Amino acid sequence: MVTLADVARQAGVSASTVSYVLSGKRSISEETRRRVERSVTELGYHPNAGARALAARRSQIIALVVPLRADVYVPVMMEIAVSVTVAARRHGHDVLLLTKDEGPAGVRRVAGSGLADAVILMDVEVDDERVPLLRAQGTQAVLIGVPDDRRGVSCVDHDFATAGALCADHLADLGHREVAFVGYGSGVYHRHAGYAEHTLAGFRERAERRGLRFVQRPCEGTYESTAGTLGRILADRPETTGFVVQNEGAIGPLLGLLRTSGRTVPEDASVIALCPEQLAEQYAPRLTAVTGPAQELGRVAVEQTMGRIAALDRGEEPRDELVLLTPVLTVRESTGPAPRQGSRP
Structure with missing residues (x-):
């Protein structure tokens, strides 16, 4: 059976672009649209009816959970949040920002409400209690952080x-x-x-x-x-x-x-x-x-989210991904050779 991924591969575009062409939910260049439509015709692709119905019920909203605790550095958290918002808008989605530290209860409330198509979690703990809850509810989730148990979610973080x-x-x-x-x-x-x-x-x-x-x-x-x-x-x-x-x-x-x-x-x-x-x-x-680039965390998280949503719309199991961004060491004036023994105050 021809899949949406097959169409994307032949057309030389992403799966999400094919989905946008078929749904008409996002403006796509005329050249790209024609290339996708040509591939659909040549391959004989027929969108799954169940997937179409599921996609039609999408809220076009992503929930971003950012607990603003007293012990976190808020400027970086907000830089990532802005990056998520900008990247989501490029995909035709809005962002619901949740800043209260409610733990699993807050995630359960959002996931169970149907308000959001997926959830992006920040400030992730290695044994994060929110992850098994999302997995049990079948909620599509991306984590900016890496827990010990990554089953059923995608993760991006600095290394x-x-x-x-x-x-x-x-x-x-x-x-x-x-x-x-x-x-x-x-x-x-x-x-x-x-x-x-x-x-x-x-x-x-x-x-x-x-x-x-x-x-x-x-x-x-x-x-x-x-x-x-x-x-x-x-x-x-x-x-x-x-x-x-x-x-x-x-x-x-x-x-x-x-x-x-x-x-x-x-x-x-x-x-x-x-x-x-x-x-x-x-x-x-x-x-x-x-x-490490804080803005890149937000962009990758949204791309992972869109990939999981697109897989569901195709009737496929979303793929769990792990992306670790490479840190950069920049040497400036605050480090130098160790002082000779006995020369310290």
């Missing part, structure tokens, strides 16, 4: 494990042997947020392989909490010369506290951050940082 490894490698290559990992607040780790756990796991594995002696300390990101965190690190490991920071709120306080303690960056202490590019550029010295 945080590789990002953590890049930080360890960079400090090791510069000759640092005593390093500290300043993370998010303890609540982020208690709820097993994927981005935090995957980064720390990647950093820990690479640090051990490279022979780094390290400590990891959570930090709430305020000036007071950062001062307490740095004080404990230096009390426990006074020879620490390298700092990895995965907490946007702690970056500024840490740089100031190192300066007031008599440690010059990068001569006495190197600092590398996992943060957005624009944030790394605003500090003095400018930060060596590992970054």
Whole structure:
């Protein structure tokens, strides 16, 4: 039996484009429309009646679940949300934004209402309770994040494990042997947020392989909490010369506290951050940082969503996908060779 995918392959377009040509729900160029129609005729494709009925009931809405907790960096979350909205509009869909931290109850309410054709989840935990609920309800879901159990969903995320490894490698290559990992607040780790756990796991594995002696300390990101965190690190490991920071709120306080303690960056202490590019550029010295494109997360998530919806409309089982975006290390002024033994304050 000829499928919609066969038509798309012969016409040299995506399956969603074929679906739009057949449904007339989106404006398609005349040349593309003719090419699709020619392939439909040549292959003898006949859309499945059940799939057509299902497509007709689509709401053209995607629910985007963005829990705005106190311990998340809201600017990045909103950048991803805007990217999802823009990409969805290109596919003729609107976005229903859900920001209240309701956990499974909120997802159940939206999924059961029929308001949305699919759900995109953000702030994903490694053992996220929302995922089995969506799977049980048969709701099409895409996760911006990677849980341990990925059955029945598609996922896109930065490769945080590789990002953590890049930080360890960079400090090791510069000759640092005593390093500290300043993370998010303890609540982020208690709820097993994927981005935090995957980064720390990647950093820990690479640090051990490279022979780094390290400590990891959570930090709430305020000036007071950062001062307490740095004080404990230096009390426990006074020879620490390298700092990895995965907490946007702690970056500024840490740089100031190192300066007031008599440690010059990068001569006495190197600092590398996992943060957005624009944030790394605003500090003095400018930060060596590992970054990833937040907007690309939103675009890929929507493409995965459209692929799952299109598969259902063809009467096919949606394919579970995993896309990890490669992080980029940009070296700036905040990291340098480890100071000689005995030269630190």
